[in-house]
Amino acid sequence: MSYILKGETGDWEVVIGLEVHCQVISNAKLFSGAATDFGAEPNTQVSLVDAAMPGMLPVINEQCVRQAIKTGLGLKAKINTKSVFARKNYFYADLPQGYQISQADQPIVGPGTIILDLADGTSREVGIERLHLEQDAGKSLHDQDPTRTFIDLNRTGVALMEIVSDPDMRSPEEAGAYLRKLRSIVRYLETCDGNMDQGSMRCDVNVSVRPVGSTELRTRAETKNVNSVRFAMQAIEYEAARQVAIYDGGGEVVQETRLFDSQKGVTRSMRSKEHAHDYRYFPDPDLLPLVFSDDLVAEIKATLPELPDERKDRYINVFGLSPYDAGVLVAEKDTAMYFEAVAEGRDAKMAANWVINNLFAVLSDRGVGISDSPISAVDLGKLLGLIVDETISTKIAKDVFEAMLETGDSPEKIVEDKGLKQITDTGAIEAAVDAAIAAGTAQVAQYKGGNEKILGWFVGQVMKSTQGKANPGQVNKLLKDKLDN
Amino acid sequence: MSKLNELNIASARDGLARGEFSAAELTEVYIQAIQAGRDMNAYITETPDVALERARESDARRAKGDAMGAMDGIPIAMKDLFCTEGVLTTAGSHILDGFVPPYESTVSANLRSAGAVMLGKSNLDEFAMGSANITSYYGPVKNPWKATSGPNQGKDLVPGGSSGGSAAAVAGGLAMAATGTDTGGSIRQPASFCGIVGLKPTYGRCSRWGVVAFASSLDQAGPMTKTVQDAAIMLGAMAGHDPKDSTSAPLPVPDFEALMTGDVKGLTIGIPKEYKMDGMDPEIQALWDQGIAWLKDAGCIIKEVSLPHTKYALATYYIVAPAEASANLARYDGVRYGLRVPGDSLDDMYMNTRGAGFGEEVQRRILIGTYALSSGYYDAYYIKAQKVRTLISNDFKTAFESVDAILTPTAPSAAFALGEKQEDPVAMYLNDVFTVPTSLAGLPGMSVPAGFSSTGLPLGLQVIGRSFDEGTVLNVGAALEKAAGLNLKAVTGASS
Structure with a gap:
């Protein structure tokens, strides 16, 4: 599934690396006891530490460390039992400390892998370079007053996991598959809710292009804070085309930070390298190196749930599903749980067909997720039961399914009320x-x-x-x- | 009964216990003295109402038989680097204008829980950056001592710094004791200049929570007192593990006073040869020799030791401390508290606020620190400094394999005149040449008054101990104090 850009001077391929910020699911912030609920009134979830009052000191929240380890294990990555927090210095009004506590050269999680499930049913590995813990910044509200900016510090200090991929992706589709897979993994692990629309998962897209056949890594541009899978794919398409046009025109791509304009589907320069921040990273002297035992890693490993890749294997090998169907069903944990409830004690292939061919169409029409499905897994299972015990035919079952959507009644009731019971006399x-x-x-x-x-x-x-x-x-x-x- | 403001913690404890006077009476004496001594500029904020209220509470406790120990009812000065709930906290800086913390630092809270009575917030160098207490936005502090001869005779002298207000208050009878903080010598050097005892405990002994940060890996709170025994008593009330400070040591607090056995016989005292510097003031050398002789007489074994990386300590310190400070002071941005000088943009507001709010020395150190951490310079400066810091620390580790404590001068000179060395930052930085290595190694160090200069000014000697071995430091310090037998109060009167 190669993605080749036809330029005037030849064929180009795109090289993509993604940095994804995942907000850690935890009761309290990374270094303070303040709450982390989404959507609270501005500045109601702010501790003295978050507001960077004089003399305040950070204390690491163990729950966030456990979540990072768990995520690292889910990414089949190396867990570093010693890591170091560093200060990343820059001034902004919504960054009270004047620095972000992050991790630089000694992150908590090292190299790992993620397996992409592509649309044609094939799979492909993408390397994870690292995962590190860091503080989120607050929010600047520019639209509340004509001349002033308001600051909301609720998000300040919330724990983020920054997950950095290797530059292994070669098409927007692969980038999309990466984001979906990563989201699926963190949701299975319950370490991040993965809700890109709420900003609890955000993506920085690094794109460069090179002539097909070349192995060099050319200058990349980084597009910041893209907040949906679709936008990430659009940003890559736009960036790749923009860079090819620059090279075709005899120019050079400059290293810079760009922003994605989702209205117009374009990226725009935010600041060039000359204006890039010098973050002056250095180890945070308020914090000791983060050290934990192998036993803790083993303890967390023992609590890992079945992850999408393992679940997919099981669906193929135990249930006899096709790799494509298995991939579709495991992509979202909620879908997999729904499917398993339907398939419980029944023919799994039949259950998979009903979920994928019938239910998904309805969900897609109505624009809802599986958790808001108009038909419960229990009822869909019962409907399948009626087919298997020959109470109704498959054809009648489709009518019953439609009736279930309209009335919300159980399949038994609909069959009974409408007298649809199959004639076997x-x-x-x-x-x-x-x-x-x-x-x-x-x-x-x-x-x-x-x-x-x-x-x-x-x-x-x-x-x-x-x-x-x-x-x-x-x-x-x-x-x-x-x-x- | 001696004059109440000539008592020390130990003698006041006994007087209070015997009911010779009340905490309120004692406090009242100090409030009067503070008002009379305002010319010294030792306090930025006086809190007489807070003091009297706490003194009366102390008396009420005592009346019920619930007195809480040696610090109960003792009037002290609080260095204005400790955040105090409901009381203006300035760090000696314009940028914290009007800042009244809604919280109390752990150390000041510990002292309050022990019954100590806060008289006010003592003056200091801005953000504790200085060695003469001349960088305070609230003006310089005057040393209560005056030279009796020499070129500085009669002139106003500096109290040292950064804890200059605390040192002057204790020496001048405006507090029975005071808190200080020490990053590179800020407790020990002013203690030496003002003829009092100043103890910088082991890094991690006292919580840094609620103390306005200068250089986080070096900052440490400690007592500034009239006697070594008082330092032991007061440290016991200040110290302790604090889960709110990740660098606070999870160790129990020993009874420091009980560790002062008065017996130093058989202890091995190290004399670092590298501290005998070229061009050293002969008076300082003579004092040091005297100290060595006293300890020998007390039964100590004297041993020369080598701390070979000493000569790099000051340079190392002036990279590490400003680097940390450059980040620690980033939070003073005019957005949430303190001074805000408006501007046309966010960047303008930052520049206006920080330009007006920080004094020259603070700006200098922020610039040095920012430079040392910059891309392209980080390895050459910060990383190298960290490596040297490790070597300095290892020097001490090696030395302490064969000695129990180390004796050095505290400062290279006696107190100098206000205005001297002001134009030359490097000359000022040299004040800390004997104290900075201890800070870099995180070890406990105490300055004890040991003699006088030929011009009649107090001079201190420094005792350095093993990590978390303040007990030996105090014990050796007490031996020096006893041998010196100085009559400090006699010449303390600035009026003379």
């Missing part, structure tokens, strides 16, 4: 078959003349007269028996 079916043969003299002649396809006409007549409730297997058998004799 041989006498009743035989009567309908006889009536169809009697009414179709011409068709009988065609059948006798060798046109076996005409059998379908008879089936249709029988189904019509029984409102589709006749057991299709029995109808077929009786028709053949009677017409052949």
